Amino acid sequence: MARILLVEDDDRIRETTRILLEDEGHTVDEAATGEEGLAVVESRPIDCVLLDLLLPGRDGFDICREIRATSAVPVIMLTARTDTYDVVAGLEAGADDYVTKPFEPKELTARVRAQVRRNRIRHPDAVPLQIRDLTIDLVDGTVHRGGEEVPLTRTEFQLLSTMAAHPGRIFSRDMLLTEVWGYDDLPESKVVDMHVHRLRLKLEPDPARPQYVMTVRGRGYRVAR
16 A cells, blocks of 8 residues: 555545545545645655646646656646646656546546556666667666667656567557556556657657657557667
């Protein structure tokens, strides 16, 4: 079980979500504003943050960026927005996943469990992966292209390193949701495609003609040999 920080300004949603998580055996810290949430992150170890985007004062994007500047704790956005731009902006701010409100209780708790489990996996003795001129350091969590570091979010790094460990292998979206996010039997999600898109923008000299992460039409994605 884990300690979860729930940052949500709606009292009703915060209470029902807290009860849901406590029923799963988690310990829940609550915050009604982003500033309160930051104070919790700074004061004690947290295993996962559930962060509403529409907060009074500083919004969830800003709070997520500040959390990510000092912590690798998993962040799941809670958003009533379905616009792709807002979701991508949240992921780029450093969030690992998103859940659209109103959410199904089983879906939310499954995503929390998966993020907590994934965050506890470490690779202290892993050898760096080499894909063409990319060097992927599994210990430091860094990627260098031609000797220059490419800044990636934690999830972008895990997505790339998962595929790079098996160059040429085709990964379906379901496989990546399981292996990178740890999700099983969840509704179809666009989170994989969004992360691949952001990964290409950062990694590829020409994202329209990818050299490292390629699409296999109708099947998924693969990393170059």
